Amino acid sequence: xxxxxxxxxxxxxxxxxxxxxxxxxxxxxxxxxxxxxxxxxxxxxxxxxxxxxxxxxxxxxxxxxxxxxxxxxxxxxxxxxxxxxxxxxxxxxxxxxxxxxxxxxxxxxxxxxxxxxxxxxxxxxxxxxxxxxxxxxxxxxxxxxxxxxxxxxxxxxxxxxxxxxxxxxxxxxxxxxxxxxxxxxxxxxxxxxxxxxxxxxxxxxxxxxxxxxxxxxxxxxxxxxxxxxxxxxxxxxxxxxxxxxxxxxxxxxxxxxxxxxxxxxxxxxxxx
Amino acid sequence: xxxxxxxxxxxxxxxxxxxxxxxxxxxxxxxxxxxxxxxxxxxxxxxxxxxxxxxxxxxxxxxxxxxxxxxxxxxxxxxxxxxxxxxxxxxxxxxxxxxxxxxxxxxxxxxxxxxxxxxxxxxxxxxxxxxxxxxxxxxxxxxxxxxxxxxxxxxxxxxxxxxxxxxxxxxxxxxxxxxxxxxxxxxxxxxxxxxxxxxxxxxxxxxxxxxxxxxxxxxxxxxxxxxxxxxxxxxxxxxxxxxxxxxxxxxxxxxxxxxxxxxxxxxxxxxxxxxxxxxxxxxxxxxxxxxxxxxxxxxxxxxxxxxxxxxxxxxx
Numbered sequence: 001x002x003x004x005x006x007x008x009x010x011x012x013x014x015x016x017x018x019x020x021x022x023x024x025x026x027x028x029x030x031x032x033x034x035x036x037x038x039x040x041x042x043x044x045x046x047x048x049x050x051x052x053x054x055x056x057x058x059x060x061x062x063x064x065x066x067x068x069x070x071x072x073x074x075x076x077x078x079x080x081x082x083x084x085x086x087x088x089x090x091x092x093x094x095x096x097x098x099x100x101x102x103x104x105x106x107x108x109x110x111x112x113x114x115x116x117x118x119x120x121x122x123x124x125x126x127x128x129x130x131x132x133x134x135x136x137x138x139x140x141x142x143x144x145x146x147x148x149x150x151x152x153x154x155x156x157x158x159x160x161x162x163x164x165x166x167x168x169x170x171x172x173x174x175x176x177x178x179x180x181x182x183x184x185x186x187x188x189x190x191x192x193x194x195x196x197x198x199x200x201x202x203x204x205x206x207x208x209x210x211x212x213x214x215x216x217x218x219x220x221x222x223x224x225x226x227x228x229x230x231x232x233x234x235x236x237x238x239x240x241x242x243x244x245x246x247x248x249x250x251x252x253x254x255x256x257x258x259x260x261x262x263x264x265x266x267x268x269x270x271x272x
Numbered sequence: 273x274x275x276x277x278x279x280x281x282x283x284x285x286x287x288x289x290x291x292x293x294x295x296x297x298x299x300x301x302x303x304x305x306x307x308x309x310x311x312x313x314x315x316x317x318x319x320x321x322x323x324x325x326x327x328x329x330x331x332x333x334x335x336x337x338x339x340x341x342x343x344x345x346x347x348x349x350x351x352x353x354x355x356x357x358x359x360x361x362x363x364x365x366x367x368x369x370x371x372x373x374x375x376x377x378x379x380x381x382x383x384x385x386x387x388x389x390x391x392x393x394x395x396x397x398x399x400x401x402x403x404x405x406x407x408x409x410x411x412x413x414x415x416x417x418x419x420x421x422x423x424x425x426x427x428x429x430x431x432x433x434x435x436x437x438x439x440x441x442x443x444x445x446x447x448x449x450x451x452x453x454x455x456x457x458x459x460x461x462x463x464x465x466x467x468x469x470x471x472x473x474x475x476x477x478x479x480x481x482x483x484x485x486x487x488x489x490x491x492x493x494x495x496x497x498x499x500x501x502x503x504x505x506x507x508x509x510x511x512x513x514x515x516x517x518x519x520x521x522x523x524x525x526x527x528x529x530x531x532x533x534x535x536x537x538x539x540x541x542x543x544x545x546x547x548x549x550x551x552x553x554x555x556x557x558x559x560x561x562x563x564x565x566x567x568x569x570x571x572x573x574x575x576x577x578x579x580x581x582x583x584x585x586x587x588x
Contacts, residue, residue, distance in 0.1 A: 104338070104367035112338060113367045116358060122328045123363060126335020129320060133296070134339070153359070156328035164320075 001044045003212045009079060010040035010212070011271040014241045016075035016088055018264045021255040024092035027100070030251040031145060032072035034176040034209070034236040041215045042141060043076045051081035054108035060138050061111045061127050065120020066145035066174065067101040068253070074098050074107070082109040118151025120144065121171060125157050128169040128229075143172045147179030150188045155200065161229040162201025170222055171202070171231040174209065176238035178249040197231045209234030242267055274437035275412035278376040281433055282307030284419035285344065289314040292423060296336050298345040300326050306346040306376045326355040330371070334363035337370040342423055345371065349378035349391025349432050353398055364428045365403045371429075372422045373398075378408075378432035379468065379519035380547060380564055381557040390552040391432070396524025398430040399497050405450060406497040407431040408518075408526070410471035411440045414494055417448035425450055434519070436557050438469040441492070453500035455507065459487035462575050462582075463511045465504065467493050467526045470517040470545070470566060477571035488575060496526055501533050508534065513582040514542040515574045519566055522546035541581035543574040 001009075013036045021027035043049070047060040064073045071091060078085045083097075090096035097106040101115025112123045124142035131138050144154065161169050175193065177184055184190055194204045203225040207218035215234070222230045238252070239245030242264045245256075256264050288295045289311045296318045303309040303321070312319035322329040326347055333343040346352065352375035353360070364371045378391045398406050407422070407429060409415040415433050422429050429450075441456065456471070457478055466474035471492045478488040489507050493500065508514055514534070516527035527544030534542060547564050561567060 104369075112334065113362055116362045119327075119331050119359060119363055122331020122359075123335040123338070125328070126332040126337075127339050128335070129332065130296075130336050130339030130341055133318065133341075153325075153327045153331065156323075156325035157331065160322060160325070160328060160332065163323075 003216070006040050006044050007212050008272055009044055010037045011241060011268055012079060013040055013072055013075040015265070015268045015272065017071045018242065018256060018261065018268065020071050020075070020088050020091040022261050023089045025255060026092055027071055027255060028068040028253050029071070029255060030178070030238045030245060030248070031066060031174065031176065032069045033240045033242065033245065034238045035069050035072050035143060035174045036240065037210050037212060038143070038172060038174065038215055038234055039072050039076045041212060041219065043080045045216060046219045047141065051109070054082060058136060058138055061140045063112050063114065063120045063124045063140065063142040064102055065114055065142055066117065066148055067115030070100065070102050073102060073110070077107065077109040083107060117145065117148040118153040121154050121157035124169060125161050125166060128161070128166040129164060131168050132166070139168050139170060141170045141172060143174060146173055146175045146177065146190060147184050147187070149173070149190045158197065158200040158202065165227055166229045167225065167227055169229040171229065173231060173233045174236050175233050176236040178238045178247070178252065180249065180252045182249050193233055201228060203228050203230040205230065205232045207232060207234055209236035210240055241271065273440045275440060276437045277409060277412045277415035277433040278307045278435070280412040280416035281374060281376070281419055282310035284416045285311035286314055287420065288423050289318070292342065294340065294342045295423060296320065296341045296343050298322055298329050298333055298343065300324055300329050300347040300351070302347055308344070308346045326351050327359050330356045330359035331363050333371045334369050341370070343371045344374055346374045346376065348389060349375035349394045350389060353391065353394040353430065357397055361401050365401045368403050368427050370426055372431065373429065374419070374431045374433065376433045377435045379434055380552040380560045380566070381469070381519060382435050383557040383560060384554050386554040387551040392521045392547050392552065393524065394432055395496055395520050395526065396528070399524065399529065403428055404497065405429040405495070407450065407495050408467040409433065409494050410468060410492045411438050411442055413440060413444045414442045414448060417446060418494065421448040421450055432468070434469055439472040441472045441475060451495050451498045451500060453491050453493045453495070453503040455489060455503065456492050457488070457490040459489035459511070461486045461511060462488050462579055463507045463514045464488050464490045464517065464571065464575065465493055465514060465526065465530055466490065466517045467496060468519050470519055473566065473568055474517050474571060476568045477575065480568060480572045481575055486575065486579065493526060496529055499529050499533055504530060504533065505537060508538055508540055512540050513578040514540060515545060515571055515578055516542070517545040517566070517571055520546050522548055541578045543578050545571055545574055
């Protein structure tokens with residue numbers, strides 16, 4: 001899919017995120033909006049996948065370790081044809097498969113249950129190891145929140161990934177610099193981030209997480225590394241696309257009120 | 273005859289290494305102790321050393337299971353369940369992934385290493401997780417057959433094994449049925465329900481009771497979850513009093529599982545033998561078993577009290 005179309009889809013995903021979370025009266029819009037461009041590039045350009053055969057053995061896998069960004073994943077899966085877009089409005093409701101955090105096997109295309117931060121990269125390592133054992137060519141993409149990197153299990157997984165030369169594994173950091181209580185560097189500093197990953201034996205790419213061309217280029221760059229796992233640190237803006245939500249930690253886990261909702265829809269529809 | 277359960281776990285893994293291409297084994301730097309090293313020797317390409325990182329081990333196991341593997345992970349009971357409980361909950365149990373957590377060094381008979389290494393709460397914390405099967409074999413033969421049964425079963429399981437050598441109380445080569453308890457000795461006066469190496473202690477206690485004119489029925493509950501409630505109810509309906517015995521805390525273990533079931537079914541005296549809300553300490557295994565009350569004498573005494581209560585109520 002070409003760049004313009006992907007940009008449009010990314011903003012459609014954002015619109016879904018706002019509509020879904022408002023319909024649910026809960027959820028995590030901020031980190032869903034920051035991830036929207038990257039997720040759109042993955043599902044509509046980078047990954048080999050087939051909505052008609054979600055368990056295709058050779059598909060690329062996407063693990064959303066920052067499971068609270070479920071709305072943007074659900075929106076992408078629906079737009080990619082995994083289930084009807086109409087289902088999105090059932091988010092977080094009793095009986096819906098669209099649980100507050102992604103649940104494996106509940107929805108086609110969801111590869112693992114996540115939501116407890118710090119676990120996704122380990123699961124992604126397991127899938128990547130299985131790919132090696134079975135001599136498959138698929139790639140495993142795992143999206144991590146930046147605040148999530150405060151959890152030690154990530155670094156256990158990071159160590160394992162380089163130790164086993166998992167060059168079929170790509171970690172993606174949504175570096176929006178905000179977590180629920182504020183600035184990541186004030187709560188528990190994770191910088192210098194590239195150096196941390198480098199010292200764990202990873203290839204490191206840094207890029208702009210809101211420029212579709214640059215996001216595509218970053219994923220292209222992964223191919224230049226023959227050995228070792230690769231991390232792409234995407235610099236992003238929490239709440240991206242809705243002016244009053246941008247760089248506002250409040251919207252990590254809070255949804256728009258009625259007035260805000262109307263403003264958000266106006267702003268996003270202008271982009272589509 | 274006495275044999276170590278973990279050696280027979282290693283043997284069963286060797287068998288699986290040869291017969292099951294889908295089996296992958298993970299360990300956290302103690303493969304020589306847990307005996308997963310036996311699998312590593314035969315199938316090094318399907319053995320994954322994760323280092324001293326149990327939380328990651330569970331996540332990696334989850335990813336392998338999602339990819340169609342039958343995954344065994346092993347380390348000591350304390351670390352296999354406690355260090356990574358929440359990882360087991362979300363990444364293994366909730367999605368029903370095909371991961372078998374097989375711990376060794378369960379219980380107080382770990383001995384000299386002391387409380388930090390003596391898993392006395394593992395049954396309790398594993399049993400409370402939905403979808404989780406919990407197995408505690410009585411001896412080495414059962415550890416072997418249960419390992420093969422785990423490989424056949426699709427879904428999350430926890431199995432605990434001891435460190436030392438335990439008396440053999442079952443027959444070699446018998447198929448293990450997950451969820452089935454077994455009456456090892458029939459009796460009409462009291463039901464002794466044991467798990468792990470305490471099954472053997474229950475059998476010895478039954479001998480002592482026999483000499484005193486009491487016929488004890490002895491049940492080996494090697495699957496603690498799902499509990500074989502039929503077997504227990506059939507026995508207790510007849511004997512009307514119970515003693516449970518386990519090398520585990522009386523909080524949340526076999527005794528609790530039996531009590532929870534019987535509470536809604538039969539009003540009978542029940543006494544639980546296990547560690548009594550306490551940590552262990554360093555010492556020789558047999559001395560610790562004695563100090564913490566996991567003895568033939570204690571089971572006999574509990575049985576006599578239980579029978580007394582059945583016959584005369586609470587009055588002393």
